Amino acid sequence: MDVKFTAPIKPNTIYTMNWVVQSKEYKKSLGGTIYANAGTIIDPAGNVTVRANASIILY
Numbered sequence: 737m738d739v740k741f742t743a744p745i746k747p748n749t750i751y752t753m754n755w756v757v758q759s760k761e762y763k764k765s766l767g768g769t770i771y772a773n774a775g776t777i778i779d780p781a782g783n784v785t786v787r788a789n790a791s792i793i794l795y
Contacts, residue, residue, distance in 0.1 A: 737790040743783055751785065752778045768795040 745751070755775040762769045770793050777786035 737788060739786060739788045741786055743779070743785040745777075745785055746779075750780060754778070763793075766793060768793045 753775065754777075755773050757771050758774050759772045760769050770791055773790050773792065775786075775788040775790065776784050777788075779785050
């Protein structure tokens with residue numbers, strides 16, 4: 737996982753987290769599908785405070 741904080745995270749604030757599947761690829765050698773995802777965390781004013789990329793494998 738790759739995470740970049742673009743603004744401070746403040747206590748007692750409600751944030752919204754979003755993830756989008758960017759790609760998927762079946763890997764026969766692993767017996768599962770690898771999903772590449774991009775995520776953001778947004779503050780109440782609509783500013784992106786965190787950007788992230790992550791890959792997961794589902795069997």
